[in-house]
Amino acid sequence: MKYLINEKIDFDSATGWLQLMGEENASLQLSRPSTLLLTELIVNAGKTSSRESLLTNVWEKNGLIPSSNNLSNHISYLRKTFRQLGVEDDVITTVPKEGFRLAMVTRCHDAVHINKNRVDADTKTVSPESEATEKPHQKASLSLNTVANISITVALILISISLLTVITLPTRSQVAMTPFPPIGLCLMYEMNAGNPSYQEEKKNRLKEVINRNNIDCNNKKSTNYFEFYHFNPEEKNEQKGLFFAQCVIGTLESEHCVNYLSVTIDKP
DSSP, X not given: OEEEETTTEEEETTTTXXXXXXXXXXXXXXXXXXXXXXXXXXXXXXXXXXHHHHIIIIIGGGTOOOOHHHHHHHHHHHHHHHHHTTOOSOOEEEETTTEEEEOSOEEEEOOOEEETTTTEEEEEEOOGXXXXXXXXXXXXXXXXXXXXXXXXXXXXXXXXXXXXXXXXXXXXXXXXXXXEEEEXXXXXXXXXXXXXXXXXXXXXXXXXXXXXXXXXXXXXXXXXXXXXXXOOTTSOOXXXXXXXXXXXXXXXXXXXXXXXXXXXXXXX
16 A cells, blocks of 8 residues: 655555655665554554554564564654655654654555446545554455456556556645636645646536545535646547545544546547
């Protein structure tokens, strides 16, 4: 599973790699205990994890030797690592006599969902808070719906996965955010807007994705970010893409986002 921490650091829980967004040379690989510890804190983002639960879930359940000293050392190591990557905020908060809490906002991306006659691929990702009831290292399952042609399906999945590796919500300070006409109660911002043309066509496409994924813009306020790829209604492209992220403010002022990736491939 890959996580975006505070919109600045990309974390791969499978390999332990941490990378500063937009900086290929700013990356570090965590040790196995530190990887497991950070994953556990992310899964419980916004909640306080007791020392006992961390020692059990991170060390005992993974065949490692638990000790309070080990936990303290790896917490210090994670804090130092984030500082080395240029994050000066207090990433991990110590709650006296209780435990630790990940203070930074986290988002995750994984899984591919396919449907529609023209072979539209939608991928949806959930916030770590919704994963808290699952096993810490359980990966999102691959969900496939109606697919007419196996060869097209395989190609589509490969394309979608390759896009997922690069189309994650970037740090807002690194991209231009242009206000877009709201849809109901959903505030809209276009990333890297570029050509201001086709606003009505873009709005219609956004409404399709909103309706298809049952996003409630009539009764629920949210802030949404999107970016189109190869979008030109006057030209016929083999592939068109739309990245869409819906973000709402949750408890402890943390922002939880659900990301969608819609890819359309025209059949020959």
